[in-house]
Amino acid sequence: MSIGAFLLRRLGGGLLAIVGVSILVFAFLHIVPGDPVDHLAGGDATPEQRAKIEKCMGLDKSLPGQFVQFMGHVVDGSLGQQCPDPKGKPTVAGRIWEVFPHTLWLALAGMLVAIVLALPLGMVAALRRGTWVDTLATTTSLSMVALPQMMFAPLLLFWFFVTLGWLPGPTEVGPTAIVLPAIAVGTHLMAMLARMTRSSLVEVLGEDYVRTARAKGLPEGRVLVGHALRNALLPVITVVGLQFGSLLSGAVIIENVFARPGLGTTLLDAIRERNYPVVQGTVLVIAAIYVVVNILVDLAYGLADPRIRRG
Amino acid sequence: MKLFTGKLRLWTSAWVGIVMMGTFILVGIIGPWIAPWDVGPTSLDLAHRFEGPSAQHWLGTDSKGADTLSQLLWGARSALQLSFIVTLISTAIGVALGVMAGWFRGAVDEVLMRIVDILMAFPGILLNIAIVATVAQPGIGVMIVALCANGWVGYARVARGQVLALRERDFVAAAVALGASNRRVMWKHLVPNSLGPVLVQMAFGIGSVIMIEAALSFLGLGPQVDYTWGAMLDQARTFLWKSDWVRVYGLVAGVAIMWVVLGANLLRDGLNDRLDPKQRGR
Numbered sequence: 001m002s003i004g005a006f007l008l009r010r011l012g013g014g015l016l017a018i019v020g021v022s023i024l025v026f027a028f029l030h031i032v033p034g035d036p037v038d039h040l041a042g043g044d045a046t047p048e049q050r051a052k053i054e055k056c057m058g059l060d061k062s063l064p065g066q067f068v069q070f071m072g073h074v075v076d077g078s079l080g081q082q083c084p085d086p087k088g089k090p091t092v093a094g095r096i097w098e099v100f101p102h103t104l105w106l107a108l109a110g111m112l113v114a115i116v117l118a119l120p121l122g123m124v125a126a127l128r129r130g131t132w133v134d135t136l137a138t139t140t141s142l143s144m145v146a147l148p149q150m151m152f153a154p155l156l157l158f159w160f161f162v163t164l165g166w167l168p169g170p171t172e173v174g175p176t177a178i179v180l181p182a183i184a185v186g187t188h189l190m191a192m193l194a195r196m197t198r199s200s201l202v203e204v205l206g207e208d209y210v211r212t213a214r215a216k217g218l219p220e221g222r223v224l225v226g227h228a229l230r231n232a233l234l235p236v237i238t239v240v241g242l243q244f245g246s247l248l249s250g251a252v253i254i255e256n257v258f259a260r261p262g263l264g265t266t267l268l269d270a271i272r273e274r275n276y277p278v279v280q281g282t283v284l285v286i287a288a289i290y291v292v293v294n295i296l297v298d299l300a301y302g303l304a305d306p307r308i309r310r311g
Numbered sequence: 312m313k314l315f316t317g318k319l320r321l322w323t324s325a326w327v328g329i330v331m332m333g334t335f336i337l338v339g340i341i342g343p344w345i346a347p348w349d350v351g352p353t354s355l356d357l358a359h360r361f362e363g364p365s366a367q368h369w370l371g372t373d374s375k376g377a378d379t380l381s382q383l384l385w386g387a388r389s390a391l392q393l394s395f396i397v398t399l400i401s402t403a404i405g406v407a408l409g410v411m412a413g414w415f416r417g418a419v420d421e422v423l424m425r426i427v428d429i430l431m432a433f434p435g436i437l438l439n440i441a442i443v444a445t446v447a448q449p450g451i452g453v454m455i456v457a458l459c460a461n462g463w464v465g466y467a468r469v470a471r472g473q474v475l476a477l478r479e480r481d482f483v484a485a486a487v488a489l490g491a492s493n494r495r496v497m498w499k500h501l502v503p504n505s506l507g508p509v510l511v512q513m514a515f516g517i518g519s520v521i522m523i524e525a526a527l528s529f530l531g532l533g534p535q536v537d538y539t540w541g542a543m544l545d546q547a548r549t550f551l552w553k554s555d556w557v558r559v560y561g562l563v564a565g566v567a568i569m570w571v572v573l574g575a576n577l578l579r580d581g582l583n584d585r586l587d588p589k590q591r592g593r
Contacts, residue, residue: 013428014432016425016428016429017425017428017429017431017432018432020425020426020428020429020432021429021432021433024429025441028441028442028445029445142573142576142577143569143573145572145573145576146518146568146569146570146572146573146576147565147569148522148525148526148544148565148568148569148572149526150525150526150529150541150544150545150548150565151544151547151561151562151564151565151568151569152565154544154547154548154551154561155558155561157551158551158552158558162551162552246434249433249434249437252436252437252440252526252530253526253529253530256529256530257548264437267437267440267441268440268444268530271440271441271444271445272444274445279441283433283441286433286434286437287432287433290432290433290434291432
């Protein structure tokens, strides 16, 4: 299959999934009891104020009409109106654009922490397989997978902000404000990646081509870097990509603990406020990010491994 | 020698996992009976807030003076209940749909896989949050619905994959040739033969349900009680600055969650090794 056909098929499937998620969320929001106008207008609103909000959110239209209206807002790029226009951001897209850089930075920084820690850990474990080093590395990464972020993140905050005073706390800004959240996000990911790196490298080291490389007298370093690692890192790339996608949709717990703005928090707040347009817009953006990242991962995989491209 | 160590490791991991999960199940069942104190609203004791371990309160007390150990034990019950109910419902739905999709193929398969795609096109925990947060009165029922809503997907994929391989096998062809109905083939041949990997998935599932539940309670979306592990973590986070014992209080709940998730992961790895010899020693 050519790259073009592959892309077309995946994009089509992805579009279907995004539309599916949108319909699901739309239906869900309208099935669940609770009047959004009550939440947004407050209890003592006049009928005129209520009617204004209802009109602004498009709630005066029929259900299919509302969905068509939402799709229209998707096409024009605004993703809908913010009602009743809080914080001077008139459109939902504006609100998402405002928080997205925070999410993006956290995802990048967290991923960096994870990769820098995971690759050496996984490689050492694989190369010293069966020794105490391996046992230690494997046990560490297994425990980190199980470590609840809900405990780890507040503890980090306590040690480095309250006790030691080395790093800034929640809501503070500055270049070092990202460090603690990034460590909190990264350690969890690190554990997954280290396990993956180890098992993948162990498998590759048993392959015939590695034995051949050794037999033809290549120095061990070149066998490792040129032959083993190159192949072993393929599945790791996949996991990195997919995890990056989920980080981009917002690390809700970490955002919550460190009081950081982000996509996850925006969605959570919007659901609590019953701000339908914001919920729908955020969900759409998150689903789109997910789908695009998935496709990119598959493409990267094909570029990194010629065997897949041919297949 | 290498083979021997390989086998030994496999068994260690599976056994440690079984012992850890076993402890959790046991504590979850008998916990509330052996809990020394009550955990409901009656346990309010403002004179003894955030105390360290003492003869009356072995693990100290929380922000309302309630006994930490008792909350831990009650928390085990609620975690056990929720994780088993959610895992069983998810498995039942997932296996039923997955087996049907894999056996009938065609339109059934197509529709199911599209639904799976849609659910996979969205981060799981946000979906759970969305469902729980839209309902005004969060409770255990809502939590079960929310966790099952996407929980079945993993089981459906595993079961479908198994059936796709099984349907080519001779014993299935023989059953069909002997005139077995679809229902009979599915119940007598496909479901029993695909249960192994499903079991592995269940071991893992219990761990992740507990983690997600704790996350939801932590965000204030759980059943509105103090004695779930997630709620305990939320309380510890809120009063983090108050005293050293607050951190101990949070650690108690955090370590409990870690215990179960670690046990579930070890059990899954151990079972995986046993079911798939190719994976052995990796």
